[in-house]
Every structure is written in structure tokens, then in C-alpha cells.
Amino acid sequence: MAKSIQRFANPARFMALSGAVLPWAAAATALTLSIGLYLALIASPPDYQQGETVRMMYVHVPSAWLASAGYASMALACAVGLIWRHPLAFASAKAMAPLGAAFTFLALVTGALWGKPMWGAYWVWDARLTSVLVLFFIYLGYIALWEVIEDFGRAARATSVFCLAGAVNLPVIRFSVDWWNTLHQPASVARLDGPAIHSSILTPLLVMALGFTLLFVVLTLVRTRTEIMERRAASLEMQQAQAGMIVGAHNG
Amino acid sequence: MRAFWALVARDIKLAGRLGGGPFVGLGFFIIVVTMVPFGVGADLPLLSRIGPGVLWVAVLLATLLSLDRLFQADFEDGSLDLFLMSPLPVEMQVLAKCLAHWITNTVPLIIAMPAVAFLVNLETGIMLPLIVSLLVGTPSLSLIGALGAALTVGVRRGGLVLSLIVLPLYVPALIFGAAAGTGDLMGTPMLFLGAFSLASLALAPFAAAAALRISVS
Known part of the structure; x- marks a missing residue:
């Protein structure tokens, strides 16, 4: 296991492999998303209670899924990076953070827009909404920490420690917010505890979730490749500057 | 252990002599x-209803204010x-x-709490649970804060990022603390608060x- 990770963690091998996979993955994403959008927006029936607003779900639920799955994969990459000291794992964690934050933001916004017709208010302090909001703040903290520490190696390891601390604390936050919410639950909020989801809604939902996940993977690959190329460019520039200095010293 | 207590004594002495000591935070x-x-x-x-929550939030902010000096001066x-x-x-x-x-x-x-509590018209019966909840819960604020301070030591404008990364992690302490501050002494929120403090005591020093x-490095 460790050995196979080592093999893929070679940046040159990663660049070659991801470059070959990327066009196909992007095509699969586009295909899945267009099928999913057709099923979700046109082919699926409106809900008998919620009407057309139920279609919000096909964007909201996949975003919320990626908000947490994105953080989980980020934490995994951070742990791999800390244990095996692989810059590639750190680079992929860094690449995933803004994507996860964006999907978390999408989940919050679509949740608020969906909440208006369903709950009568854009924002209610629902337990799920609240813990997703805290998750969003943790994403922001992770990104901000990357921004302020200049040295790549130091920033990579410091952000990873924070990411793992967040991963340990997130279940506790989730639990405390659930508990807090039952304590303060306003009576006016109607819950959406409907019957089990019918397959006419479940199929487009699953296709959309698959499409969103593929999109996340493709964008992560692209951003990781960019990160590697940027680092390579920076080190080339550094070499050039050093060579220039040596030449300059010889001439002067 | 002697080195441990020497370090504690040194830090207390330094805090007392540095720019106003504990009175700035207070x-x-x-x-x-x-x-x-x-x-x-x-x-x-209204004030007496939201009082415990307000006092807890204020304690949290005052803790945050002093965190960025935790390792910075020594660094x-x-x-x-x-x-x-x-x-x-x-x-x-x-x-x-x-x-x-x-x-x-x-x-x-916490010592000033009985006096400050008048400002928000806190009921006298709540004073004891509130102070116990602070005694039980605030160590976790220092411990989790130490992680944030250690991550941002030597960073320019580290204080701002410090609050951004530490505050979300404080959510459970605030929730259970503010609830324990209004409830009974051995109620569920107080036990959860104690559990949270003990868990951060066990994990935060390593992180x-x-x-x-x-x-x-």
C-alpha cells in the first residue's frame, strides 16, 4: 500500500498520468452533468408538496455532500502528507481547499434560497445549516493559514496540523450544534421528514451527485497540476537568478 | 517537574510585568x-435572559485577545x-x-464576574453555575488557543488569522458553557463541557x- 502510494507520489509520474486521464475525466464530467441536469430539471416530476422548488435539491444535496467529502479527502491528504512527507499530498490538499469551500458556500446559498419558500426565512438556525456554516469558517481558516505562511514546507505542515485538528473537532461541533438546536428549536420551523425518496427523484439526485464528485476530482487534478507547475517555475526562476548573480559576480 | 513549575512561574511573572498585566484583558x-x-x-x-451567553462570549473574546502573545514574545x-x-x-x-x-x-x-454580572442584571441564583461553568470550560479555550498561537507564531498579521482559525473550534465550548451557565451544577451541559475540556487537555498539547x-524549524 505504502509502496504504491510512493509510486504515484512521484510528481513527474503524477503529471504524466493526470495529463493522460484529465481529458477523459473532463468529458465524463460534462456528460454526467448534462444527463443529470436534464433528468433533474426537465425529466423528473415536481414534488406533490413542494412543487418546482424541489429541484433546488439536485444542486443543494450534492454540494452539501462535497462540502463534507471534500473536507474528509483534504484531511486524508494532510495526514498522508504529514506521515510520508510528500509534497504532492500537501499540494492536493491545498488544491482541494477552495473547491471544498466553494461547494460549502453553494450548499449554504442554495439552502438559504430553498429555505425561503419552505421555512419562510432565508436563514434559520437549523442544526445542519449551522454546522455547515462552521465548516465553511474552518475552510476559510485553512486557506488563510496557507496565505500568511510564506515558506511552502512550513505552510504545508502547519495547515495540515490545523486541518487534522479541525477534522477531530468537527464531529464534536456537529454534535454540540445538534444538541444546542434541540434546546432552542423554534416551534415555527417545519421539518422535511417526508417519506422515503421515490426513485423518480433519487435517480437524478444520484446522477447529479456523481457529476458533482467528478467535477471536484477534475478540478482538484487541474489545480494540483497548476500548483506543481508553479512550484517548478518558481524554482527555475530561483536557479536563473542565482546563475545570473554568479555571472554578474564574474563580470564585476 | 521543577522545570515545568519554573516555566509557569516565569510566565506569570512576565505577564504581570508586561504592559498593564492582567488588567488590559479585564x-x-x-x-x-x-x-x-x-x-x-x-x-x-432581556439582559438577564441573555446574560450568561453574553458573559461567555465576552470571556471568549478576552481570551482571544491575549492568545497571540502566548509564544510570540519568546519567539x-x-x-x-x-x-x-x-x-x-x-x-x-x-x-x-x-x-x-x-x-x-x-x-x-472569573474573579471579577460577580461585579460584572450586575451589568447584565444576572439573577443571583445563576451566579454559582456560571462561575463553575467558566472554571470548567475556560481551560479548553487556553488549550485550543495554544494550538492556534503555535500555528501562527512568527507570522505577520498572525493575530487576525489566529482568531479565524481558533473561533470555529471554540463552538462546542461556547454552546455547552453558556447552557451550563444557566442550568444546574451537575446537568448534562456541564458534564459535556467537562468532557470537552478534558479532551482538549489530552489532545491539544500534542497538536x-x-x-x-x-x-x-
Whole structure:
């Protein structure tokens, strides 16, 4: 296991492999998303209670899924990076953070827009909404920490420690917010505890979730490749500057 | 253990002699609590209802204010490098720092609590659970804060990022603390609060020590 990770963690091998996979993955994403959008927006029936607003779900639920799955994969990459000291794992964690934050933001916004017709208010302090909001703040903290520490190696390891601390604390936050919410639950909020989801809604939902996940993977690959190329460019520039200095010293 | 207590004593002494000592944090805490009635109006029943929550939030902010100095001064004058090379485990050093921080920053707030509580018209019956909840819960603020301070040591404008990364992690402490501050002494929220403090006591020193080694390397 460790050995196979080592093999893929070679940046040159990663660049070659991801470059070959990327066009196909992007095509699969586009295909899945267009099928999913057709099923979700046109082919699926409106809900008998919620009407057309139920279609919000096909964007909201996949975003919320990626908000947490994105953080989980980020934490995994951070742990791999800390244990095996692989810059590639750190680079992929860094690449995933803004994507996860964006999907978390999408989940919050679509949740608020969906909440208006369903709950009568854009924002209610629902337990799920609240813990997703805290998750969003943790994403922001992770990104901000990357921004302020200049040295790549130091920033990579410091952000990873924070990411793992967040991963340990997130279940506790989730639990405390659930508990807090039952304590303060306003009576006016109607819950959406409907019957089990019918397959006419479940199929487009699953296709959309698959499409969103593929999109996340493709964008992560692209951003990781960019990160590697940027680092390579920076080190080339550094070499050039050093060579220039040596030449300059010889001439002067 | 002698080194541990020496470090605690040193940090307490330093905190007492540096720019106003504990009174800056205390003053900040009192001003924050004073600002609340200006914001929500001088409605005494309302104030006594939101009082425990307000006091908890104010304690949290006052703690946050002092966190960025936890390792920064030692980092700047180079003593942190020497600490990291000393035989006392870094985890224990973090623990000593947290203990000193808690004694110099949080304990004064808790001592002042009976006086400050008048500002928000706190019912006298709630005073005891509130103070116990602070005694039980605030150590976790210093401990988790030490992780944030260790991550941002030596970083320009580290204080801002520090609050961004630490505050979300404080959510459980605030939720259980504010609830325990209004409930009975051995109620569920108080037990959860104690569990949260103990868990951060067990985990945070290791994470903060790892972060310190990364930041200073």
C-alpha cells in the first residue's frame, strides 16, 4: 500500500498520468452533468408538496455532500502528507481547499434560497445549516493559514496540523450544534421528514451527485497540476537568478 | 517537574510585568459587556435572559485577545528556540504556558464576574453555575488557543488569522458553557463541557507542540 502510494507520489509520474486521464475525466464530467441536469430539471416530476422548488435539491444535496467529502479527502491528504512527507499530498490538499469551500458556500446559498419558500426565512438556525456554516469558517481558516505562511514546507505542515485538528473537532461541533438546536428549536420551523425518496427523484439526485464528485476530482487534478507547475517555475526562476548573480559576480 | 513549575512561574511573572498585566484583558472584558446594553437596549429582563451567553462570549473574546502573545514574545527574543532544545518535553511546555495563560488571563475575569454580572442584571441564583461553568470550560479555550498561537507564531498579521482559525473550534465550548451557565451544577451541559475540556487537555498539547516544532524549524 505504502509502496504504491510512493509510486504515484512521484510528481513527474503524477503529471504524466493526470495529463493522460484529465481529458477523459473532463468529458465524463460534462456528460454526467448534462444527463443529470436534464433528468433533474426537465425529466423528473415536481414534488406533490413542494412543487418546482424541489429541484433546488439536485444542486443543494450534492454540494452539501462535497462540502463534507471534500473536507474528509483534504484531511486524508494532510495526514498522508504529514506521515510520508510528500509534497504532492500537501499540494492536493491545498488544491482541494477552495473547491471544498466553494461547494460549502453553494450548499449554504442554495439552502438559504430553498429555505425561503419552505421555512419562510432565508436563514434559520437549523442544526445542519449551522454546522455547515462552521465548516465553511474552518475552510476559510485553512486557506488563510496557507496565505500568511510564506515558506511552502512550513505552510504545508502547519495547515495540515490545523486541518487534522479541525477534522477531530468537527464531529464534536456537529454534535454540540445538534444538541444546542434541540434546546432552542423554534416551534415555527417545519421539518422535511417526508417519506422515503421515490426513485423518480433519487435517480437524478444520484446522477447529479456523481457529476458533482467528478467535477471536484477534475478540478482538484487541474489545480494540483497548476500548483506543481508553479512550484517548478518558481524554482527555475530561483536557479536563473542565482546563475545570473554568479555571472554578474564574474563580470564585476 | 521543577522545570515545568519554573516555566509557569516565569510566565506569570512576565505577564504581570508586561504592559498593564492582567488588567488590559479585564478592562477589555468589562467594556465588551458594557457595550451589549448599548446595542440591544437597557431592557433588564432581556439582559438577564441573555446574560450568561453574553458573559461567555465576552470571556471568549478576552481570551482571544491575549492568545497571540502566548509564544510570540519568546519567539521574538529567541528563547523559544532554547525551550525547544530543553529536556522538558515540548508538550509539557505547552501545558505550562497554557496554565500560566489561564491563571493570568482567565482567572481575573472569573474573579471579577460577580461585579460584572450586575451589568447584565444576572439573577443571583445563576451566579454559582456560571462561575463553575467558566472554571470548567475556560481551560479548553487556553488549550485550543495554544494550538492556534503555535500555528501562527512568527507570522505577520498572525493575530487576525489566529482568531479565524481558533473561533470555529471554540463552538462546542461556547454552546455547552453558556447552557451550563444557566442550568444546574451537575446537568448534562456541564458534564459535556467537562468532557470537552478534558479532551482538549489530552489532545491539544500534542497538536500545539507539533505546530510549534513546525513553526520554529
